[in-house]
Amino acid sequence: MAAFTSADPDDRAAFDAHWARVTADPGIVNRTIEFGGEVVGHVASFEQGGEREVTYWIDRAHWGRGIATRALRFFLAELPTRPLHACAAADNAASIRVLTNCGFVAYGTDRGFALARGAEIDEVLLRLDH
Numbered sequence: 001m002a003a004f005t006s007a008d009p010d011d012r013a014a015f016d017a018h019w020a021r022v023t024a025d026p027g028i029v030n031r032t033i034e035f036g037g038e039v040v041g042h043v044a045s046f047e048q049g050g051e052r053e054v055t056y057w058i059d060r061a062h063w064g065r066g067i068a069t070r071a072l073r074f075f076l077a078e079l080p081t082r083p084l085h086a087c088a089a090a091d092n093a094a095s096i097r098v099l100t101n102c103g104f105v106a107y108g109t110d111r112g113f114a115l116a117r118g119a120e121i122d123e124v125l126l127r128l129d130h
């Protein structure tokens with residue numbers, strides 16, 4: 001589903017190194033998502049090209065329960081920066097829905113090379129202004 005991933009998502013050492021950088025970077029706001037006392041994902045925001053973006057992942061076993069939508073809503077209430085940006089692969093309907101559920105509006109499209117697809121793909125650009 002997620003298109004813009006690391007080169008090899010199964011490389012645990014690379015993942016741990018990446019996660020260590022993410023959690024040490026004061027410019028990245030990163031929150032653990034808990035559901036029923038269990039860790040089920042994370043929601044984060046980071047700067048890219050002078051714009052603040054949001055991103056989120058939910059454990060597949062918990063998809064379809066409204067968790068991403070609720071987690072992003074809580075996160076947006078905590079994070080005052082506006083506008084906030086997001087981009088999703090055009091075929092990632094669930095992610096686009098999570099964003100529009102939370103008030104993001106699609107304003108354009110772009111093309112980007114997606115490691116997870118091994119190809120250039122269409123992406124949807126979204127923004128939250130208020």
Ligand SMILES: CC(C)(COP(=O)(O)OP(=O)(O)OC[C@H]1O[C@@H](n2cnc3c(N)ncnc32)[C@H](O)[C@@H]1OP(=O)(O)O)[C@@H](O)C(=O)NCCC(=O)NCCS
Binds near residue numbers: 094
């Ligand atoms: C995208 C993702 C975060 C969604 O998490 P989730 O907790 O299942 O999302 P929600 O339950 O809040 O569902 C959001 C909406 O998407 C819809 N949806 C779920 N799967 C869908 C699918 N395959 N196609 C279309 N819509 C879908 C739901 O029905 C819901 O719509 P509704 O609010 O109108 O009822 C999760 O699938 C995920 O972690 N995917 C891998 C990582 C990823 O893609 N991250 C985003 C990168 S941009």
